[in-house]
Amino acid sequence: MHDLYNRKAKLEYWLGRVNTDRHGTDKSDVLKLIEDMQDKEKSKLRIIRCITALISLRKQLENLFPFS
Numbered sequence: 001m002h003d004l005y006n007r008k009a010k011l012e013y014w015l016g017r018v019n020t021d022r023h024g025t026d027k028s029d030v031l032k033l034i035e036d037m038q039d040k041e042k043s044k045l046r047i048i049r050c051i052t053a054l055i056s057l058r059k060q061l062e063n064l065f066p067f068s
Contacts (some may be wrong), residue, residue, distance in 0.1 A: 007044040014051045021055065030054055 018030050030051065037047050 005045075007048070011044045011048055014048050017055065018051060022058070026058060 015034065018027060018034070022030055033050065033054075034047055037050065
């Protein structure tokens with residue numbers, strides 16, 4: 001079945017964002033979560049949604065607590 005929405009490329013893009021935007025334990029924790037989701041054969045769209053939610057949540061926390 002052909003992927004009309006090009007989910008594989010989108011997942012690779014968001015994995016790249018995790019590697020460039022996150023540092024230290026944030027990066028390793030998100031990558032562990034992604035690996036675990038892939039091992040459990042979760043859909044690419046669900047993984048992308050989790051990545052975007054985690055990145056936006058982290059940005060909001062950084063705005064609320066700038067010294068953390």
